[in-house]
Amino acid sequence: MNREIVVTGVGAVTPLGVGSRTLYERWRAGVSGIQDGVGAATEYEPTDYLSIKEARRSDRFAQFAMVASDEALAEAGWKDEIPYDVNRVATLIGTGIGGIGTLEANHKKLLDQGPKAVSPLSIPLLMGNAASAAVSMRHGLRGQSFATLSACAAGAHAIGTAARMIQTGDADAVVTGGSEAALTPLATAAFGALDALSDIGISRPFDAKRDGFVMGEGAAVLVLEDGERARARGANILARLAGYGASSDAYHLTAPEKDGGGAIAAMEAALRDAGYGPQDVVYVNAHGTSTPLNDRAETIAIKHVLGEEVPVSSLKSAIGHLLGAAGAVEAVATILAMRDRVAPPTLNYETPDEGLDLDYVPNEARTLDINGKPAVALSNAFGFGGHNAVLCLEVA
């Protein structure tokens, strides 16, 4: 990356609570946000943050993004006034599925009561770009805005693409992230039909007994700025987005390449973009879904790119899989962890699996001993369709 990209604010709504620090601190402490086999954002109450009108004008996935954006913009010091020409501030929020709760509710009305019962708000709420639209309108951001839709890589794709917008000069800053609210009967049944979900309802990435992912919901939003402009305005810089790499498996609709090829390409591209080598990486925030296939292929990919020593952990062990929000939520957690020089734990890890022999930081957070080096981390996100997006985050 030639123009430096910095992160000046982060926000999150997750199964561990409302707020980015709540997410990170509870994860670090080993708290699980998964109850009864589901990672629901139970502490989120719409009317605590939104007016009646705002709440009914937005699907839950857009609400999460709005609330996370409020936190991120406040931290960036943007609350009272946007410190840029708003025409040069873009909005880019990824999602895997969009407003499926709205879709299902209105489809039921259609079947039960006929077409006249379908709400005129259906389309504007369910469309996949609704979260981006809501965040753009909420803060008066008039640069380009749209959504990335790449299943479970969408949040990371959004952040990487946002960085490119700044680097090409199309924007001075971007409000970006990912959001998902798909704990609905249809989405749950559909992932179940794919045999992707954990029957036992436990997210235990990399463990021999892992049997699928646990669904979660939430959002994270980051404020990215051109480093030079951010420093000029005296912004508090949380981290640098040092590199971004993306690739496609071109292999299978749902399964990762067995040898981790696409993931390797994305990780290597992110490192190359950052100008770092494998020895510079002190932590990997894995995609780590707790599915048999992902965790094996990802382990192979990490070994290939970074060797066997680097600590690797999965936030999904604590909150489940937030699908299109995952890449963004994990990027936020990674930034906060690197600021503390901590590798947060992979929870529920009990039984090593054959061939899965990396340092998964089992069950307890660990302080990283990096002797004053910058904390450089990779955050992996891989999606159905063979989409791979990797962020290289650095905290000085």
Add this chain to the structure above:
Amino acid sequence: MAATVTPEAVEKTVVEALPQFGVDESQISRDATFEELDVDSLDLAELSQIIEDEYGVQLKGDDVGKIKTVGDAIDLVVAKSG
């Protein structure tokens, strides 16, 4: 069966519907404009749906474009039912 249209009945329906859209109940009167109440085209599309469901009276885009106040909306429904 659709309910019988009377000005009183329609007013009651409208006054009960608007707070669902986030309108402050104390601000609602026949003379209040939808602009003042922050009721926009999407809210009016929902209100039209409630009216049609209750009274069988269809309000289309052209009709909705003309109404400015709560009273206009009530009068239009009554007029169209005749």
